[in-house]
Amino acid sequence: MLYLGDVARQPYGTKSPRTVTRYAVQAAEFLVEKGIKALVVACNTASAVALDAIAERFPHLPVLGVVEAGADGAAKASADGRIVVAATEGTCRSQAYERAIARRREGARVRCVPCPLFVALAEEGLTDGPIVDSVARHYLGSLFDGSEAGDCLVLGCTHFPLLAPALARLAGPDVTLVDCAEATASMLVRRLAGREAPPGGGGLQLISTDAPERFARMVGKLFPALGPAPEVELADL
Amino acid sequence: MLYLGDVARQPYGTKSPRTVTRYAVQAAEFLVEKGIKALVVACNTASAVALDAIAERFPHLPVLGVVEAGADGAAKASADGRIVVAATEGTCRSQAYERAIARRREGARVRCVPCPLFVALAEEGLTDGPIVDSVARHYLGSLFDGSEAGDCLVLGCTHFPLLAPALARLAGPDVTLVDCAEATASMLVRRLAGREAPPGGGGLQLISTDAPERFARMVGKLFPALGPAPEVELADL
Incomplete structure (x- = not known):
């Protein structure tokens, strides 16, 4: 390899x-x-x-x-098709996740959120704690509340699994996190x-x-x- | 130009x-x-x-x-020679500020602090508010208190002047901020x-x-x- x-x-x-x-x-x-x-x-x-x-x-x-692998994981893991993708600006702009998930699951509602600071946090080894929590709330705080709350969160950048504990806490126990690697x-x-x-x-x-x-x-x-x-x-x- | x-x-x-x-x-x-x-x-x-x-x-x-210009500004602006430089990892590792300030002001105490997240914050246009405050405290919080408190803060990266209001608030009214551009x-x-x-x-x-x-x-x-x-x-x- x-x-x-x-x-x-x-x-x-x-x-x-x-x-x-x-x-x-x-x-x-x-x-x-x-x-x-x-x-x-x-x-x-x-x-x-x-x-x-x-x-x-x-x-x-x-x-x-x-992306195809992550879309696959999300299409399978999501209970009601309300899928949040945390990704880079480039990935969100491309709408690659929206297209890849639509091919696998009709009617899924995909929201792709650019989270560029997560990359800098992971690069610096600052993967948990109050700063990570407030940055996570800044990007994703409103997406896991109410009737449209996401039921699945795709870690759509190879850096983001390093922040998984903080992101899982924010999303709550009913939300499945999808890591593309496996x-x-x-x-x-x-x-x-x-x-x-x-x-x-x-x-x-x-x-x-x-x-x-x-x-x-x-x-x-x-x-x-x-x-x-x-x-x-x-x-x- | x-x-x-x-x-x-x-x-x-x-x-x-x-x-x-x-x-x-x-x-x-x-x-x-x-x-x-x-x-x-x-x-x-x-x-x-x-x-x-x-x-x-x-x-x-x-x-x-x-760097030479910033060192010049700091050597002139600092009252007691306790100079804090907020910079990138590369600038701090090089010790270029320490050398350039030492040539201009004998006995100055220079502390160069790598603040990589400031770059990502400025790039994203997130230049003020609670996230910026907590990141600034994370890097610089302990350097403007007590008898060794810095009396001058060099914005040692071209991105950092965008965060100047938040950094000035953290450093306090007695600390001079030095911008290399002028x-x-x-x-x-x-x-x-x-x-x-x-x-x-x-x-x-x-x-x-x-x-x-x-x-x-x-x-x-x-x-x-x-x-x-x-x-x-x-x-x-």
Whole structure:
């Protein structure tokens, strides 16, 4: 498994579709040159706006985005079809979640809310406490009250699961939180079923476009099984 | 006057010195090709880490940074030399303010505090109110109390003057706020004294590396004299 983090040019969520597409296609080209046999676009904004451009550029490569997986999860988890998506500006503007959920569940009411500060909070490691609570109320406070209250909250940006405890508290016990990661992993397993394993077995190679030591420390914290500072390669995109 | 905003790759404040230098030198090259006769690095992080690299690459071009100007302002404004600098992670890590202030004022006590969320708040237009107050308290709450209380607060990132009212309230009436912009402009006027004006007189050309319409709206809000949506050119760096 190759993991490429475009740390130098993140966040993608505030950029135009044109620039996100340009960066995402560059990243895909870099990985295709390394010989990958499938690509997961593990960023909601890039999945929302650049998936078609990547698929067009590499017509023979299986390309999976996280938006389809999140939409799948929401369509299944929502009791009454009142779905709130917390996402970036770019993802909301694209209306990718609205379209993907409508294909799976007729009559669903989808409200996509741009929550750009959540990205900065997660990046800084400020994932719970009074500041997170007040920012969460600022964006989502009115959406889980009354007869139109959401019954499902999609964490529509890869950063947001880090804030899940605070968001669950705000949404209340009757609201299901949907994380795109597990659904995406299952989808990938199905797509790769029957394909040959790489010679020499699996493995993980981490690549970052900036500050590999800082990236290694963050990965070490999120995935303790990899050790405190796993090896990270630097790539200039 | 040419103004280049590297909107596509901002923020610079969380990136490594290597990447900030690479991007800043690219931006300088782009502007030098346009025939500029002086360069203001109007970003604290790039001023803190990339000024020498730019000056080395263009030895005959006058290159001014905002850190020197901010340090100048602080050294003059501070009553007792207890200076607090609110800045990005990159600017604080570089210790550029500590060095620049020490050259101007012996015995000054400089505390540089990384305030990354201020950038996200300013970018989102959330410049005052309870969320800004609580984030400001989170970063700076303890620095303006007691015998070691700061007597001067440097707004050490070009975004931070947008939060000035909230920061002034937190710091209290006895603390002087230092904005680098005016000091930088005066410095530039002195450096260019006696130089010829461009043929045809002055003018302003705005260039952005992403989303020129969004950039134009933001400029129009900050500088109403330019009209609601001034013309902005797109450049791919």
